[in-house]
Amino acid sequence: MMKNAIGVSAGDIWRLLSTKGRLSVRQIGDYTHARDSAILIAIGWLCRENKVRLIDRNGSLYIELNSIYTETYY
Secondary structure: OOHHHHHHHHHHHHHHHHHHOOEEHHHHHHHHOOOHHHHHHHHHHHHHOOOEEEEEEOOEEEEEEOOOOOOOOO
């Protein structure tokens, strides 16, 4: 898989999460019809860019977007 294709997959997953909210890896696969390896590499890309967070719920991995709003303290 080429770097550009990984970036495209990451963008697709980011857009999916922005409309659907928190999803499991399986749900992402159901929506995107992408291979597991492409999904996991793209999620890693998004994690590295601090765009998503991973949540473990009873052994299932869920992914959600990090807040797009920065916290401000006064």
